[in-house]
Amino acid sequence: MADQITQLLNQIEPIAEPILTQLRPLTKTLLPEQIVNLGRDYYSRDVFDKVIVQLDLFEPENAPLVQQFISKTLSLGILSMSSIVKLPQILNILSNSSAQGLSFPSILMDTLSYLITIAYNFRQHMPFTNFGEVVFSALQNVVILALILYYTNRAGYINAFIGLCALVTYFFLGSPSPSNIGVLSDKDVNFLAQFAAPLTILAKLPQIIGNFKRKSTGTLSLTSIGAGLLGTIVRVFTVLSSGFNDRLILLGYGASVVLNLILFLQIIAFKKKKVSSEKKNK
Incomplete structure (x- = not known):
């Protein structure tokens, strides 16, 4: 599953990376502490910091963390919808x-x-x-x-x-x-x-x-x-x-x-x- 995530990220990297470059200074400084703490509790510190705070999505070693983020986000969505x-x-x-x-x-x-x-x-x-x-x-x-x-x-x-x-x-x-x-x-x-x-x-x-x-x-x-x-x-x-x-x-x-x-x-x-x-x- 991580390999498929990596392939998908490689396809969208040229489009997304310029946008993420502009957003990174904001996510690192403007996210409320309460949101960061909740995110770390739910997703784990590694997942939340890499995917949301640092917006570091395209390094191959981060593919499992992106997969965990997608899975847990979908689980939360299903739970809310259900x-x-x-x-x-x-x-x-x-x-x-x-x-x-x-x-x-x-x-x-x-x-x-x-x-x-x-x-x-x-x-x-x-x-x-x-x-x-x-x-x-x-x-x-x-x-x-x-x-x-x-x-x-x-x-x-x-x-x-x-x-x-x-x-x-x-x-x-x-x-x-x-x-x-x-x-x-x-x-x-x-x-x-x-x-x-x-x-x-x-x-x-x-x-x-x-x-x-x-x-x-x-x-x-x-x-x-x-x-x-x-x-x-x-x-x-x-x-x-x-x-x-x-x-x-x-x-x-x-x-x-x-x-x-x-x-x-x-x-x-x-x-x-x-x-x-x-x-x-x-």
């Missing part, structure tokens, strides 16, 4: 007062897959920036599931459902000890992690098959699915760049990329078909 990635889907449901086209079992399995992924990363002591988007996506999924219950005349089950979610989360993330009844051990979580990717596939398949049968994606949000697709593609890059080349984690993200791409294409195809039908009826 906090609202499913908000368009939630607003879509609320504005239509309908959860038509959304599969409760699919989203429920998707949420369980998220929870396994969160627990696995948590138990492996991964940085939160490496899996934080899964946490935000899981929380938003719970909101979507509650809305599906509400708009399908099953509002009476919402409290029990949220309570069950809290209980299962405790079993996965609680501190394993003999006194904590029901809390899964690290070995149990590692075993379940093998099923995260298959669960992701099973979660999306009913939604995908249902879309094909109905020739419609209902209230499925193009923005949310598109953002999820982009986020998983970028996450594959950041995981590879971080050095945590964990097969289970990469398999899960790889499956998400493929399935989100199918859903994204379905929304485009079936919305076009719907628009064409409406014009024909007129």
